[in-house]
Every structure is written in C-alpha cells, then in structure tokens.
Amino acid sequence: MKTSLRLPPQYLLACPQCGADADSGLQLQEQRCEQCSQEFFDIAGMPCWFSVGKAQLTLWQSLYGLALQQAERNFALAEQELPLYDLPPRARVRMQQMQQANRQIINDVKQLMDSVGLEAKIAPEFANYDASRMLQYFELLLRDWAWDEAVSPLDNENKRELKRVRQAVEKVAAPLGHTLIMGAGAARLSWEIHCELNPSSTLALDTNPVLISAAHRLVALQNPWQLTEVHPNPQINHEPVHRWTLVAKANEEKLPTWFALAANAWSPPIKSGSIDTIVTPWFIDVNGKEIRTLIAQVQKLLKPGGLWINTGPLLYGTDISPTRRYTTEEIRELTELAGFEFCYENVEISPYLKTPLSAQLRTEQVWTFAARAPQPNQPLPKSNPPAWILLPHLPIPTLNIPPPNDPTLQHLLSLVDGKRSINDIANLIASNLDKDQNALHLVQAVFVEYLLGP
Numbered sequence: 098m099k100t101s102l103r104l105p106p107q108y109l110l111a112c113p114q115c116g117a118d119a120d121s122g123l124q125l126q127e128q129r130c131e132q133c134s135q136e137f138f139d140i141a142g143m144p145c146w147f148s149v150g151k152a153q154l155t156l157w158q159s160l161y162g163l164a165l166q167q168a169e170r171n172f173a174l175a176e177q178e179l180p181l182y183d184l185p186p187r188a189r190v191r192m193q194q195m196q197q198a199n200r201q202i203i204n205d206v207k208q209l210m211d212s213v214g215l216e217a218k219i220a221p222e223f224a225n226y227d228a229s230r231m232l233q234y235f236e237l238l239l240r241d242w243a244w245d246e247a248v249s250p251l252d253n254e255n256k257r258e259l260k261r262v263r264q265a266v267e268k269v270a271a272p273l274g275h276t277l278i279m280g281a282g283a284a285r286l287s288w289e290i291h292c293e294l295n296p297s298s299t300l301a302l303d304t305n306p307v308l309i310s311a312a313h314r315l316v317a318l319q320n321p322w323q324l325t326e327v328h329p330n331p332q333i334n335h336e337p338v339h340r341w342t343l344v345a346k347a348n349e350e351k352l353p354t355w356f357a358l359a360a361n362a363w364s365p366p367i368k369s370g371s372i373d374t375i376v377t378p379w380f381i382d383v384n385g386k387e388i389r390t391l392i393a394q395v396q397k398l399l400k401p402g403g404l405w406i407n408t409g410p411l412l413y414g415t416d417i418s419p420t421r422r423y424t425t426e427e428i429r430e431l432t433e434l435a436g437f438e439f440c441y442e443n444v445e446i447s448p449y450l451k452t453p454l455s456a457q458l459r460t461e462q463v464w465t466f467a468a469r470a471p472q473p474n475q476p477l478p479k480s481n482p483p484a485w486i487l488l489p490h491l492p493i494p495t496l497n498i499p500p501p502n503d504p505t506l507q508h509l510l511s512l513v514d515g516k517r518s519i520n521d522i523a524n525l526i527a528s529n530l531d532k533d534q535n536a537l538h539l540v541q542a543v544f545v546e547y548l549l550g551p
C-alpha cells in the first residue's frame with residue numbers, strides 16, 4: 098500500500114529549481130512544477146524535492162548499489178582470513194562473530210531501504226561515484242535513536258544538544274514558528290525541538306538518503322528499526338557487537354506538524370522569506386560551501402526578524418580553503434555585517450559519538466548562537482571594504498562616481514540599481530562569459546579594483 102505524501106504546509110513550499118509556488122505552477126500533490134516542468138518524487142511518503150528532479154533518485158539508487166557492492170567486497174576480503182592455518186581458535190571464533198554481525202549490518206541497511214522502497218540500481222553515469230558518501234555519518238543513527246538508555250537516560254548527547262538549543266531559545270524568548278532544520282541528519286534534535294519547544298511546524302531537511310529515510314521511518318511512520326553495531330578494536334569489559342533497536346518516542350499530538358524533507362540546503366523547496374526559525378546543527382562547517390554563502394541562504398529563507406540558531410563545532414571539511422576557515426569572531430562579524438543581530442552565544446565542551454561499545458571518548462567544542470535577521474531596508478553597518486563587497490548577496494547601493502570610459506565598467510555600473518547584488522549582476526552577465534571565467538570573481542574584482550581602488 099502506498100504511504101500518503103507528507104507535505105509541509107503549502108505556503109512554505111516552492112519549486113527547488115525555479116522558485117514557483119502553489120499559486121504560480123507548483124503542483125503539490127502531483128509533485129511537479131508546471132512553470133519549469135521539473136518532476137519530484139517521494140519515498141514512503143517523504144517528499145524528495147531536488148532541483149535536478151528525478152535524477153536524484155537515479156543517483157541515490159546508484160550510490161546504494163555501489164555501497165552494497167563495496168560492503169560485499171569488504172565482507173569477502175574478511176572471509177578470506179577465516180581459513181588461515183595460523184589463526185588462534187579464539188580469534189577464529191571472534192572473527193566468525195564479527196562476520197555474522199557484518200552480514201547483519203548489510204541486511205539491516207537493506208531492510209531500511211526496502212521498507213522505504215529504494216532500490217539498488219547502478220546507472221552507468223554514476224558507476225564511478227564514491228559510495229562512502231552515502232554511509233557518511235552512519236553513527237548518527239545510533240547516537241540519535243539507540244544509545245541513550247545505555248549511556249544515561251538523563252544525561253546523553255541528545256539531551257545536551259537539546260539543552261543548548263533550549264537555552265538559546267529561552268534567551269530570545271519568542272515563539273519558534275515555522276522551523277527549518279538544515280542538515281538534520283538522523284533528525285533526533287529536530288524531533289526533540291518539535292516536541293519540547295513548540296514550533297508551529299518543523300521541517301527536518303537533509304540530502305543523505307540513509308539518514309533522512311531512517312528519520313522518516315522512525316518518526317513519521319513510527320516504525321522502529323534494528324541496526325547492528327560492531328566495534329572494530331578490542332575494548333576491555335565492552336562487548337564488541339550489539340544489536341540495537343532504534344525507536345522514536347511517540348507523540349501523536351505533535352506528529353502531524355513534523356516533516357522529513359529530502360532536499361539540498363542550497364536549493365531547498367522552500368519559499369524565500371517564509372521561515373521563522375532556522376537551526377543549523379553541526380552544519381556550518383560541513384555543507385560544501387563557505388560560511389558567507391550560508392549567511393546568504395539563511396537570510397534568504399528567513400522572514401525579516403526571523404531567528405537563526407546555530408550549534409556545533411568549527412571543524413571545516415577539506416573542501417574549505419584555509420582562508421575560509423573563519424573563526425567565531427569572523428563569523429559573528431560577517432553575520433552582523435549582513436544586518437543580523439547576535440542575541441546569544443555559548444561555548445561548551447561536549448562528548449561526541451560516545452558509543453557504549455567503547456571506552457574511548459571524543460569531545461568537541463560546541464559553539465551555539467542565536468541571531469535575528471534584519472528588517473527590510475535596515476541600514477547596514479559601515480565597513481571597509483563595504484558589506485556588499487564582502488557579502489555578495491547584499492544589494493549594492495547606488496554609487497556616486499564619475500561615469501567611467503571603459504565600456505565593461507559602464508555596462509556593469511548600468512546594472513547597479515540599488516537592489517541588485519554582486520551575485521545578481523554575476524548571474525546576469527554569466528551567459529556572456531567564456532566557460533572558464535567565473536562571473537562572480539570577475540564582478541567582484543571589477544568593483545574592488547576599479548570602483549573602490551585608489
């Protein structure tokens with residue numbers, strides 16, 4: 098039986114490709130956009146709305162197929178060690194138990210994917226993709242939905258994370274309204290926020306098909322799932338294998354307004370200026386883009402005066418260059434430059450991914466802040482270089498400079514109308530440039546070197 102589609106409130110939704118809303122061509126129940134002809138899909142009733150449409154399904158099926166192939170290869174490699182003549186008997190028994198557990202993990206993942214209807218099917222165009230992307234952050238499933246009782250029902254990582262967000266919310270003392278969790282992962286925090294902090298609706302958004310499918314199954318479908326954990330290294334007085342039951346606390350009153358949404362935070366199916374609160378938990382450093390782009394995206398999606406709550410460390414991905422690994426001070430400065438008002442900050446050392454199967458303890462420095470988005474036409478703080486250069490999503494004010502002789506400059510200047518940003522102008526001229534030219538860098542360079550230069 099097909100599970101019914103669980104769509105967030107329609108006034109929050111927009112086409113992730115062209116931005117059309119329900120009044121301008123977005124067909125919600127049909128999951129397609131008449132304005133740009135893009136088609137979306139759902140898995141087990143969870144909307145999977147990407148700007149690339151159903152090509153995302155092909156990618157996911159391929160990644161899943163590749164991940165299974167890789168898991169089978171690893172399994173077979175370990176299996177080759179079992180007949181070794183010099184294996185001590187105890188080690189052989191241990192290895193057999195490990196192999197049983199590894200087989201169980203493969204079956205557990207298949208069970209999850211089957212239950213939401215995602216097939217393993219490698220498309221030729223994705224045959225060389227790296228499957229590990231799909232299983233990245235796998236432990237979050239166990240941290241979010243399994244370990245609490247074994248760690249401590251009263252003091253565990255999930256409780257601490259909620260406490261950090263709760264403190265920020267209490268400090269700003271305003272209703273959360275429609276709340277978007279960007280990079281929600283396995284989505285426990287989103288469910289806790291929804292049940293405890295009373296938003297009007299909560300949208301848990303993530304691109305990872307395993308994490309967000311599990312979240313949808315556990316919370317929306319209230320269907321527990323069993324997952325085996327194996328600890329690869331011996332730990333004294335700790336069992337090496339455990340089969341966990343992942344389960345989300347039921348809350349029938351709150352469930353109708355919580356939604357798992359498979360989508361990309363950079364092109365989400367969400368109307369600009371419609372969200373009251375955005376939470377970015379353990380996300381600002383690992384989303385594939387630099388922080389200025391995130392500030393722009395948060396500002397675009399929030400209502401004027403909307404709230405941005407961030408929590409997590411600054412452990413940038415390898416794709417972020419050293420110059421863009423901004424410090425907390427630099428991020429605060431950039432956010433304030435965009436017109437946000439910082440209302441709360443807290444730094445705390447917290448355990449991270451501490452499994453009951455291990456004595457090891459990893460800790461992280463968690464920075465939590467709350468900031469209010471600016472009102473329209475709010476004057477921006479003065480800075481040098483100006484805010485609209487440092488943050489290319491901000492409107493360029495009309496510039497009082499003598500008309501230049503250079504035709505390129507003349508053209509770029511003619512595009513400045515007090516509303517357009519450097520990003521907007523770069524988009525306008527991009528189609529006239531050669532493929533290897535970066536429109537954004539070019540426009541920035543022109544404005545900095547020629548207009549603001551000595």
Ligand SMILES: C[S@@+](CC[C@H](N)C(=O)[O-])C[C@H]1O[C@@H](n2cnc3c(N)ncnc32)[C@H](O)[C@@H]1O
Pocket residue numbers: 234237279280281282283284302303304305308360361362363377378379380383384385
């Ligand atoms: C470090 S994990 C944190 C997950 C969760 N917030 C938590 O605290 O457990 C980062 C998450 O961001 C997600 N993510 C990264 N880039 C994304 C993007 N562009 N759009 C949506 N989700 C993204 C990843 O799939 C992953 O689940």
